[in-house]
Amino acid sequence: MKPMLLTSSETIPSNEGWLYETKYDGYRCLLKWDLNSVTLQSRNEKELNDYFPELIHFCQINTEKLKAFLPLLLDGEIVYLVNDYKSDFSTVQSRGKMRSQKTILQASKNLPCSFIAFDLLQLKGVEITQHSLMDRKKELADLFQSAGLPLSPSFKDKGTIQLITFSDESDLLWARIQEWNGEGIIAKKKNSLWDSGKRTNGWLKVKNWRYVTVILTLFDQENGYFNGAVYVDEKLEEITTFRHGLSDEEMQTLSTFFQTKGTRISATIWTIPPSICVDVACIDFDGKKLREPRFAAFRFDLKPEHATWDHMLRQLHPIPRHVEITHPDKPVFPALDLVKDDYIYYLQEIAPYLLPFLEQRNLTAIRFPHGVPGESFYQKNVPEYAPDFVRTSFDDEIEYIVCNDLKTLLWLGNQLVIEFHIPFQTNDTQCPTEIVFDLDPPSVEEFSLAVEAALQMKAIFDNFNLTSYIKTSGGKGLQVYIPLPRNAFTFDETRIFTEFVCKFLVEQNPKWFTIERMKKNRNNKLYLDYVQHAHGKTIISPYSPRGNNHGLVATPLSWHEISQQLHPKLFTIPAVLERIKETGDLLKDFYKVGEQQPFAPVLTTLKNLRK
Template identity: 40%
Template sequence: MSSIPFKPMLPSLTDDIPASEGWIYETKYDGYRCIAKWTENEVELYSRNGHSLNSVFPEVVDRLRALSPCIRSFLPLVLDGELCILQSPYKASFGSLQKRGRLKSREKIDHVSQQTPSTYLAFDMVHIRGETITHKPLSERKKVLDALFGTLSDQLTENDRLALVNSFIESGQLWSHIKEENGEGIIAKMTSSTYDPGIRTKKWLKIKNPQKGVFFITAYEKTNGFFHVAALQEGKPVLAGLFSNGISPAERESLIQVLKKNKAAENARFITVAPSICVELEYLEIYKNQLRHPRFVTFRFDVSWEDCTWERIVSRK
């Protein structure tokens, strides 16, 4: 194997869960995509861009090293998976993971790794016993992965640093769990799919589980085309983020004209307005009162800006 494994295969975004035969469904976790190179003597964790993650997630490295004697007959191998800090079996904490990623001090990393440990969630096997198996269909690669975890079944605990991502033949039950836990979404995969490194494929699909909320517009940023939105917290506007995606060219132009006509102030960068225009946005989650991946859904002329409160938004989660 090379010192840096290949880049991972990537799923394409879609709105609908495929329902035809030949698909399986897995939880989409909000984590760091990670290729794990595992030999008898070493464990290396790589990001999707080939950067080492060993120093950031030492608890995973140490755990895999400790398990090496149990799976010597499988080594060397390469796994594809996700590094996460789990909140539940169907949801990972993006905020906790982001904090971990910023840490540089070994002392702080060691402390946090004990307080909020991460988990490597494996969902594919691309190399085993010195053989690359990317040309084999997913169904066969899954059998090899299942055999690996079957060998480890007596060693792994419920909240271990290594876990297998479960696959479902039907999407309904999994989607219900995702909705209930406010998870990120589902990954659908064709069982016949080969593994194509570095390719964004339609043989794997990601279906997000967006949250929704109503916010009021505070400004238009002329330099980048983003609209800024806020919601009330204890009667005061608190910025929630900015959006650009989802709004049609005609809607965008009409909105800009309305903002210009009703502006409170304007400079080279911003057109600012008093609270008035409400919009419904969908987003992945709220992190530190900021919307992650917000997208315009529709104007909400039926809602008064005084009703756009953080309390109402959070209560819908």
């Protein structure tokens, strides 16, 4: 059995006979699931089990829950979600090309993919493809709900089987897809049946095209393709080859221009110097080439110098509607040659990883209105000119900004909020959601003290069977996190633990560590701050930049990276964007781990010691 195929459309149908889903860019796949086996089958009927062991494992550990529904056959997509509306195809593709078992296993941990189920073809071994789509959707939703499987796509729940959600209204979904730079939208007739391997007008895909300006450089008469490039510094970098989208007249005009004005470098190939700009429509960029490129328009109004790598990145990541970016060329981190537009781009890309820590928390922002370095100030109260979409929360007569979404984050970025400081609890509880230890060496030259303190803390936490996480502070130190179950412990209770750990380390290492709050009395030792973990106090959020010359970021690390070779200067804004492509989100399971954290017996032990 092969997947039913979609038909491309330039418009979204709009009547009550249709439903709408997010289109994800991944591997189309059928999932065959019975009591004794699980098989992932590509649209070309190739088995994919070996490439995505995390999905096979997820099915195996959930087989008992689904026992009453097996055998099952699901239609869906293998994806690597970078947000709830977008999958990074290049990650899925690279996973599908791996051959080394060791490499595959490591990738399944660092870059786990998910299976998004959007149709049910077989239930309890009975084929239901000739039931209406809405009937199949209902059966699929009931199945997921009964088994306790994820009921909507979430990039936070990687390595899982997830149910796609659908809407009867296309406008709101389309707006969200555009805001989060998704691939497109799928419209399906509610009464459609499922036909193996057939292309149908009952399932339509509408792409969320991005338009990139390129310089024409080469024409190959043999295949009719044109090459397009952009400037990287002062050199041209080819990023696309295309022929689709050109009318016969446009094709003839361009090919004639190359052959009469260009330089012939082989029997069928001509080149021209940088002179003609065109817009190319695409769905994404894989790091080297535009994906699914097609000609969109001539840009005779632009000079070739306009088509640069940075401009391409901005075109690929348009600013959401209702968000205005002023003075995009304003220097923000001059030492890194980063302007405001570069900073906004960082926030767009890091938003899926940063926002989970900002959501439902009162924000204390530090703004640098003239860039870094420069004058800065704290801001807690929401300004009067804040747009309507910015949510707020009152606490102690202060109306705080609560950054719950991308639009608010980018608006804050436009205000040149560089540092995002958050409390240890969300707005719906008085209990901490995590414990954080701030390891503060006297200067960056003594960063090795922070490394030593972190490793000793890790040994203590491991002995207590507590899962811990670590990040740089974005300055000269490190910060160690222990996620907690929600609404389970008070700040007074966590204080028992933090005080014990810090005092124990000082007793063991009095020459290196101190809990002395007065800097002048620390004698060049690392300060272990347990007092800061309290109601009303804040900590720099994971993935937040810091207002220092180097553009450093409070960067999550894996514990195996913690060594004397580590240095905070490695984690600049550009470096973190590249790093996350390799490591994935090291905090992806943070809150899930917190709910299972065995902190209660540890606290009981410490309380007994104090008696």
